[in-house]
Amino acid sequence: MATIRKRGSSWQAQVRRDGSRPTSKSFNLKTDAVRWARDIERDIEQGEHPSNIKILKKLTLSDLLTRYEECITSSKKGANQEHYKLRLIHAHPIAALNLSYITSKSVADYRDSRLQIVQPSTVRRELAVLQHCFEIATKEWGIPLASNPVRNIKLPDVSKARQTRLNIGDEERLNEALRQSRIWYLQPLVKLAIETGMRRGELLSLRWSNVNFLQRTARLEDTKNGHSRTIPLTPTAIKLLQALPKNCDLIIPVSGNAVRLAWERLRARAELPDLRFHDLRHEAISRMTEMGLTVPEVAMISGHRDYKMLARYTHIRPENVAKKLADIHERQVASTTTEPS
Numbered sequence: 337m338a339t340i341r342k343r344g345s346s347w348q349a350q351v352r353r354d355g356s357r358p359t360s361k362s363f364n365l366k367t368d369a370v371r372w373a374r375d376i377e378r379d380i381e382q383g384e385h386p387s388n389i390k391i392l393k394k395l396t397l398s399d400l401l402t403r404y405e406e407c408i409t410s411s412k413k414g415a416n417q418e419h420y421k422l423r424l425i426h427a428h429p430i431a432a433l434n435l436s437y438i439t440s441k442s443v444a445d446y447r448d449s450r451l452q453i454v455q456p457s458t459v460r461r462e463l464a465v466l467q468h469c470f471e472i473a474t475k476e477w478g479i480p481l482a483s484n485p486v487r488n489i490k491l492p493d494v495s496k497a498r499q500t501r502l503n504i505g506d507e508e509r510l511n512e513a514l515r516q517s518r519i520w521y522l523q524p525l526v527k528l529a530i531e532t533g534m535r536r537g538e539l540l541s542l543r544w545s546n547v548n549f550l551q552r553t554a555r556l557e558d559t560k561n562g563h564s565r566t567i568p569l570t571p572t573a574i575k576l577l578q579a580l581p582k583n584c585d586l587i588i589p590v591s592g593n594a595v596r597l598a599w600e601r602l603r604a605r606a607e608l609p610d611l612r613f614h615d616l617r618h619e620a621i622s623r624m625t626e627m628g629l630t631v632p633e634v635a636m637i638s639g640h641r642d643y644k645m646l647a648r649y650t651h652i653r654p655e656n657v658a659k660k661l662a663d664i665h666e667r668q669v670a671s672t673t674t675e676p677s
Contacts, residue, residue: 339351340366340369340370342366343362345364346362346363346364347362347363347364347365347366347368347369348360348361348362348363348369349361349362349363349369349370394434395434395435395479396431396432396433396434396435397425397430397431397432397433397435397438398426398431398432400435400469400470400473400479401422401425401426401431401469403477404422404468404469404472404473405418405419405422407472408468408469408472409422413560413562414560418465421461421462421465422465424462425446425462425465425466428446428449428450430442430443430445430446435479435481438481438485439485440485440488440489442485443463443466443485443486443489444489444490446466447459447463447489447491447492450462451492456492456493456494457492457494459492460491460492460494463486463489463491466486467484467486467487470484470485470486471484500610500611500612500615500618501615501618501619501622502611502619506606506608506611509606509607509608510526510602510603510606510608510611512606513602513603513605513606514526514602516605517598517601517602517605519598521588521590522598522599522602524576524577524579524580524588525539525588525595526602526613526616527572527576528573528576528577529613529616529617529620530616530619530620530623531569531570531572531573531576531620532554532567532569532570532573532620532637533567533617533620533621533624533637533638534556534567534617535559535560535614535617536592536595536613536614537558537560537592538556538558538559538560539587539588540586540588540590540591540592540595541556541557541558541586542554542556542586542587542588543585543586543587544582544585544586544587545585547569547577547587549574549577549578552568552569552574553566553567553568553569554566554567554569556639559639560639563639563641565636565639567636567637568637595613596613599613617638621634621637621638621646624637631646634646
């Protein structure tokens with residue numbers, strides 16, 4: 337912010353920003369002082385002022401990422417996943433660059449090099465972290481970046497939603513592999529995922545105190561989006577829960593890593609190498625839609641607050657819709673033939 341004041345026979349212009357050391361100069365005419373202050377403020381905004389350049393040359397992107405990880409990431413719900421993303425960015429040559437050399441081109445080069453290794457959706461998530469890091473640095477830490485370089489590049493195209501569902505024969509192979517497994521929790525965990533649409537983490541954090549058998553509901557306190565929700569339980573889900581041991585507050589007291597390893601062995605035994613545990617959630621949501629539940633009802637169960645995102649999870653089989661249309665047609669024909677003449 338500029339300050340113009342009269343000092344003796346001259347006019348002094350002073351420019352200070354974000355508590356940094358002020359820059360000042362004296363002029364014989366007030367108009368010259370105002371013009372100089374305006375030019376300095378413009379240079380500061382564009383990151384061209386010498387003091388700004390000095391700051392940017394002292395810091396590397398790695399320095400910025402470290403501060404972001406300590407101050408911002410550590411307080412996020414998905415901190416573990418973001419720590420991993422930040423480690424990947426730290427390991428890339430872009431992290432060693434001074435902030436004065438970080439441009440849209442250098443970020444675009446990072447994007448292109450990562451696309452050679454991982455999926456576009458992964459690169460988009462990494463760039464989202466990088467973009468937020470630059471925004472925090474500019475708006476809250478007073479680091480004089482001229483602009484956010486991530487905003488000036490083209491993000492990788494969003495990959496198509498996965499269409500994976502349990503096809504004819506898949507569920508039989510999966511059930512047979514579950515019967516062969518010696519891991520006590522694997523069968524109820526997989527079947528509960530299909531019956532409830534819960535995520536793996538939600539199932540593993542579910543406690544007996546959150547289950548109401550009288551009302552046939554389960555309360556989820558720890559969810560991905562941070563919003564708790566209560567979901568209705570199917571009769572099959574209730575039977576699965578009632579059959580589990582109750583020697584611990586957690587219904588399935590195992591770690592996520594243990595489930596990951598057990599799932600990898602299970603899908604190999606079932607000869608379903610491309611099936612992800614998260615696909616069971618797709619299967620559950622699709623089945624609920626095919627059963628005739630409304631979009632708000634399915635969203636209440638799944639926890640989706642955006643119906644567009646819910647649509648990406650719903651993969652209705654055309655043959656099931658065809659059967660439903662045939663049933664409706666048969667009822668209409670039967671109704672017509674039974675009407676009194």
